[in-house]
Amino acid sequence: MSTSATPATNNPILKSHLRITRPTNSISSVLPFYTDGLGFQIIGSFEKHAGFDGIMLGHPKLSYHLEFTAQEGHDAGRAPTQDNLLVFYLPEVEEWKDAVGRMEKAGFEAVKSWNPYWDAHGKGRTFEDVDGYRIVFWNEPWGT
Template sequence: MNEGGSARESSNAWPDALRVAQVRIARPTDRLDEVVRFYVEGLGLRELDRFVDHAGYDGVMVGLPGAEYHLEFTTHVDGSPGAAPSAENLLVLYFESERHRDEVAGRLGAFGVEPVSAENPFWAANGGVTFPDPDGWRIVLMPRPVF
């Protein structure tokens, strides 16, 4: 803990031993156009970059403003390894308020995506709403940060 600061304040900084500039979570899909449409038009993330035919891969990066944290979706000419491994593979987005969570949930509903029950009851018990993307990977929309 920093002198005069709280443990929470000091936990918001990257550790000195891990000088990371960006974080990317990447996964394959056989439905690249559908997945990108879900995350950009449905969820509301921004398309940051894309590439075509890089060693047989096409890909799109989507994310939040600033591009320090983003998702990459790729497709390969030979196909992908398959669908989501379990219902517990989650992307959890924490909103500033229930109203902000509800706006996105409403947009996904208007987009034709129906919420599903979370496997872990923690999410629903704390106000989370879970949606599947076109590949079955799940997005949990939480009404507020937990810390």
């Protein structure tokens, strides 16, 4: 793995907005996990675009958003492993508790993490959506 001590300040990737996209068999079934549980907003959608429907979730001030697509006649299947994760670093304990509580209030129960690191020391909670993809709320800042 090659790493550089000096970041490329003229690299446009470092200033770009990131869209994370994945397929699902049912956009309406996956929505409650990300809207009610995570609190994302619907920021865009489309229907019947070359056989695809899609919805974008996020918040206007975030530098990323999630997109879920469904293709007519295609079985998207489930997550390939239980270690397909989005990890949210929430260093403030009250904010972490609020995030966990929001998921639970929306009807989602924490699951045992595939990688035991995320369950270590009571700092992580893992939740799984209807397609088997998971998110982790981690109660530490990034980089610790």
